[in-house]
Amino acid sequence: MSSISATKHHKEPLVHIVKRDEMKIWQAWLVRVAAIVLALLLVGFISMALTKEDFFTIYETMYKGAFGRLGSGSTVMLWNFLQKTAILLGLSLAVTPAFKMKFWNCGAEGQALMGGLASMICMIELGDKLSYPVLLLVILLTSILAGAIWGVIPAIFKAQYNTNETLFTLMMNYIATQIIKYYLYIEGGGSNKINPVDEGNLPIIFDNKYALNVLIVLVLTVLVYVYLNYSKQGYEITVVGESKNTARYIGINVKKVIIRTMIISGAICGIIGMLLVSGTDHSIDTNTVGGQGFTAIMVSWLGQFNPFIMILMSALVIFINLGTGKMADTCGLNSSFADIAVGIVIFFVVGCEFFIHYSVRFRHQRKEAKV
Amino acid sequence: MKRILCALLACLMIFSLVACGANDDVATPDEVADVKVGFIFLHDENSTYDKNFMDAAKAACEELGVEYAQKTQIPEGAECTDAAIELIEVDGCNIIFADSFGHENFLMKAAEQYPDVQFCHATGTQAHTAGLDNFHNAFASIYEGRYLAGVAAGMKLNEMIDAGDIKAEEAKMGYVGAFTFAEVISGYTSFYLGAKSVCPSVTMDVKFTGSWYDEQLEKEAAEALISGGCVLISQHADSMGAPTACETAGVPNVSYNGSTVDACPNTFIVSSRIDWAPYFKHMIECVQTGTAIEADWTGTIETGSVVLTEINEAAAAEGTVEKVEEVKAGLLDGTVKVFDTANFTVGGEPLTTYLADVDTDADFTPDTEAIVDGIFCESDLRSAPYFDVRIDGITLLDEKY
Numbered sequence: 001m002s003s004i005s006a007t008k009h010h011k012e013p014l015v016h017i018v019k020r021d022e023m024k025i026w027q028a029w030l031v032r033v034a035a036i037v038l039a040l041l042l043v044g045f046i047s048m049a050l051t052k053e054d055f056f057t058i059y060e061t062m063y064k065g066a067f068g069r070l071g072s073g074s075t076v077m078l079w080n081f082l083q084k085t086a087i088l089l090g091l092s093l094a095v096t097p098a099f100k101m102k103f104w105n106c107g108a109e110g111q112a113l114m115g116g117l118a119s120m121i122c123m124i125e126l127g128d129k130l131s132y133p134v135l136l137l138v139i140l141l142t143s144i145l146a147g148a149i150w151g152v153i154p155a156i157f158k159a160q161y162n163t164n165e166t167l168f169t170l171m172m173n174y175i176a177t178q179i180i181k182y183y184l185y186i187e188g189g190g191s192n193k194i195n196p197v198d199e200g201n202l203p204i205i206f207d208n209k210y211a212l213n214v215l216i217v218l219v220l221t222v223l224v225y226v227y228l229n230y231s232k233q234g235y236e237i238t239v240v241g242e243s244k245n246t247a248r249y250i251g252i253n254v255k256k257v258i259i260r261t262m263i264i265s266g267a268i269c270g271i272i273g274m275l276l277v278s279g280t281d282h283s284i285d286t287n288t289v290g291g292q293g294f295t296a297i298m299v300s301w302l303g304q305f306n307p308f309i310m311i312l313m314s315a316l317v318i319f320i321n322l323g324t325g326k327m328a329d330t331c332g333l334n335s336s337f338a339d340i341a342v343g344i345v346i347f348f349v350v351g352c353e354f355f356i357h358y359s360v361r362f363r364h365q366r367k368e369a370k371v
Numbered sequence: 372m373k374r375i376l377c378a379l380l381a382c383l384m385i386f387s388l389v390a391c392g393a394n395d396d397v398a399t400p401d402e403v404a405d406v407k408v409g410f411i412f413l414h415d416e417n418s419t420y421d422k423n424f425m426d427a428a429k430a431a432c433e434e435l436g437v438e439y440a441q442k443t444q445i446p447e448g449a450e451c452t453d454a455a456i457e458l459i460e461v462d463g464c465n466i467i468f469a470d471s472f473g474h475e476n477f478l479m480k481a482a483e484q485y486p487d488v489q490f491c492h493a494t495g496t497q498a499h500t501a502g503l504d505n506f507h508n509a510f511a512s513i514y515e516g517r518y519l520a521g522v523a524a525g526m527k528l529n530e531m532i533d534a535g536d537i538k539a540e541e542a543k544m545g546y547v548g549a550f551t552f553a554e555v556i557s558g559y560t561s562f563y564l565g566a567k568s569v570c571p572s573v574t575m576d577v578k579f580t581g582s583w584y585d586e587q588l589e590k591e592a593a594e595a596l597i598s599g600g601c602v603l604i605s606q607h608a609d610s611m612g613a614p615t616a617c618e619t620a621g622v623p624n625v626s627y628n629g630s631t632v633d634a635c636p637n638t639f640i641v642s643s644r645i646d647w648a649p650y651f652k653h654m655i656e657c658v659q660t661g662t663a664i665e666a667d668w669t670g671t672i673e674t675g676s677v678v679l680t681e682i683n684e685a686a687a688a689e690g691t692v693e694k695v696e697e698v699k700a701g702l703l704d705g706t707v708k709v710f711d712t713a714n715f716t717v718g719g720e721p722l723t724t725y726l727a728d729v730d731t732d733a734d735f736t737p738d739t740e741a742i743v744d745g746i747f748c749e750s751d752l753r754s755a756p757y758f759d760v761r762i763d764g765i766t767l768l769d770e771k772y
Binding site for chain 2: 064065068069072074076077080193195196280281283285287288290326329330334335
């Protein structure tokens with residue numbers, strides 16, 4: 001145990017921040033769960049104060065917003081929840097390899113949009129020209145390619161000229177959005193809208209249009225986990241992320257790893273774009289990804305780059321989002337309240353990491369302090 | 372890993388329990404069918420367009436004692452389908468209403484999935500050809516309201532001419548429009564024809580902003596029109612941009628969607644708007660009594676759907692109230708027709724035949740003859756406007772949108 005303020009003369013500050021020894025894993029998780037519960041309670045209390053509804057109504061409404069009415073026997077809202085979680089999770093999975101390499105890919109939004117755009121173009125242009133299985137294959141490949149290209153451009157510049165990837169990927173988002181806008185302008189016939197297209201839709205399994213999306217993202221989750229933790233390339237990513245010099249020293253081609261990882265990152269985004277356009281929306285607009293590409297950055301961090309923890313984190317974010325959104329609608333709050341609530345929860349979850357790594361001591365406790 | 376899962380599952384279970392506690396709202400059947408309306412709004416109460424709908428929704432549902440739920444900030448995309456499904460599944464709504472033109476296709480997707488739920492959509496064009504029994508469009512003959520507002524504008528121009536402020540040929544109005552859609556063209560043309568019916572020398576310049584809501588652009592457009600010699604301004608856009616520009620410049624303004632008299636006490640003349648409460652009441656009563664809702668419903672002055680705000684005597688010309696009442700009576704008894712082809716020309720020629728794009732298709736193909744007995748029959752063939760003729764006397768300054 002090391003104290004930051006080791007020197008003590010006349011005056012000792014009231015509060016000390018002390019670095020903890022490594023906390024036990026279960027303890028750390030207890031802190032995290034406590035943070036989530038506290039955040040949910042705070043959201044509940046704020047809602048109560050704003051809406052004058054009672055405590056249980058608040059949580060009932062939140063639950064309904066996410067999972068649907070209890071006892072209605074309908075699973076439509078549950079599937080809606082799973083779909084939204086799957087999309088957010090998929091994008092989080094996409095940015096994770098890049099993040100692990102300390103390449104800050106803030107461009108998931110644009111990469112997914114480009115993947116979606118590729119699907120849309122195939123559906124419109126090739127929908128009546130190719131047989132269904134061939135069409136699906138073409139859609140899949142072009143979406144992956146489009147996402148990968150959008151991801152690899154900043155990576156090449158990073159690898160060759162060491163440009164700032166955060167700004168570069170953010171900029172690529174704007175370009176993607178404008179390309180979509182232009183496409184809507186030429187394809188939308190004055191209304192700037194594309195009506196849902198019936199060709200080239202992903203098949204429906206289990207009688208549910210979201211089921212395939214959820215399944216594909218689950219498979220991706222396992223693949224990304226295995227890739228990061230049990231493959232040579234995954235190891236290379238970790239080494240490059242820890243120290244580029246070490247990586248070079250042990251003979252890893254850093255440029256190659258950066259480019260290869262961003263191709264993977266962009267390709268997964270492309271797949272998510274395809275799931276959104278060909279799988280569910282059958283149409284595209286600038287709002288198709290809906291900012292989830294940015295929320296994914298948060299989820300990836302909250303999940304500590306572990307795909308399985310990211311499942312829980314994306315589910316949590318979507319639950320809060322849908323739940324408080326419903327509450328805002330039901331109780332006449334502004335719909336921005338959902339964003340505020342998600343902000344509160346993320347603040348708590350990120351904030352609790354501080355308490356996992358540091359402890360706060362008051363002056364008189366210092367001597368007999370124990371962790 | 373297991374521990375984490377257990378902890379989170381436990382959390383989830385606690386939530387379920389909490390949620391179970393208060394779930395006992397069982398519907399009690401009445402002699403009329405139970406109705407709950409779900410409203411889908413493009414923006415929220417900060418937009419004058421949506422506020423107009425939200426106020427009417429509240430008024431109609433409270434008057435009939437019907438429950439309702441709403442979702443705001445729903446974009447014109449797949450989110451609209453999701454919002455409709457949520458209103459049905461979670462809130463138990465059996466009428467869904469969406470307020471924006473672009474919602475239509477996505478609302479129809481939900482209508483296909485829920486044949487027992489009625490879907491009503493404002494400003495849409497496809498219900499009469501879609502072949503869905505539970506999907507309906509509605510609009511109002513707002514061109515009649517604009518015509519009346521135009522009469523008030525013409526009276527003001529006459530007053531300026533009589534006072535010697537302007538010469539008769541300088542009676543030029545300016546109009547800030549959003550897009551070159553039929554809805555906008557129909558709106559500014561009827562406004563112009565209303566003014567022309569009392570002030571024959573009037574001309575009009577139109578500028579488009581390419582947005583339904585852009586305060587800065589609308590303000591700039593109004594200022595450009597004023598500096599271009601327009602002595603009266605009207606607009607078809609949702610922000611306060613044009614009205615405030617007029618108040619600053621001291622130029623009379625005819626507004627839309629609601630009164631702007633508070634912000635513009637010296638220049639606001641009158642405003643026309645659609646009151647949606649009559650339609651909301653109509654669709655609710657149809658479902659209560661098990662009657663089918665029309666595929667296309669057009670509200671009129673008679674149904675109380677097309678209304679004018681109070682005329683601001685401080686800015687309007689003397690005798691405006693009486694004149695507007697007189698023309699309104701004419702519209703009601705059918706002696707006044709807004710789009711009477713005797714009152715306007717196209718390229719110097721009278722208009723005798725016109726194919727309008729009534730049945731929606733991707734290429735906007737004109738398909739239906741709209742002129743019957745010398746009258747362009749706006750909103751007869753479907754509720755949403757389809758008058759998109761460019762008539763003489765109106766100059767479009769830009770057509771980029």
